[in-house]
Amino acid sequence: EADCNTPCPGNRKEMCGAANRMNVYFTGCCGTLNVMGQTGATAKYGKYYKSEDYNGKAVYRHDNGNWCIFYGRHWKVEACDWLGNDKSQGYIWTKSSDICPEDVGLLWRYYTWGSGGSDTGPIDQTLRVD
Numbered sequence: 001e002a003d004c005n006t007p008c009p010g011n012r013k014e015m016c017g018a019a020n021r022m023n024v025y026f027t028g029c030c031g032t033l034n035v036m037g038q039t040g041a042t043a044k045y046g047k048y049y050k051s052e053d054y055n056g057k058a059v060y061r062h063d064n065g066n067w068c069i070f071y072g073r074h075w076k077v078e079a080c081d082w083l084g085n086d087k088s089q090g091y092i093w094t095k096s097s098d099i100c101p102e103d104v105g106l107l108w109r110y111y112t113w114g115s116g117g118s119d120t121g122p123i124d125q126t127l128r129v130d
Contacts (some may be wrong), residue, residue: 035062037108
């Protein structure tokens, strides 16, 4: 990084490369995501499409228009009515702070009701956001 002295093609404000060096830059999150799993109601599963930004990160809306993927304290799959209210846990959520939800991998959790508290749901490796 110390050798980088050439502006990045994707963001001219950042320095990316130099002689005999590679430049790598972020091109953005996926435009379409597929949410899959085996836990809970299936209405949340299916295709989501990038629609806007919130908190500096992409927002995705489900085909049915009722569910969204957004970043509010953490990535979550939540009713779109909660977009703009960061207090929700999300029905599907992660403690990961990746730039894009598709980068979370198998670290998604399902909301847990009960005495353990809303942020204690175990990782559910059947949940995928690709």
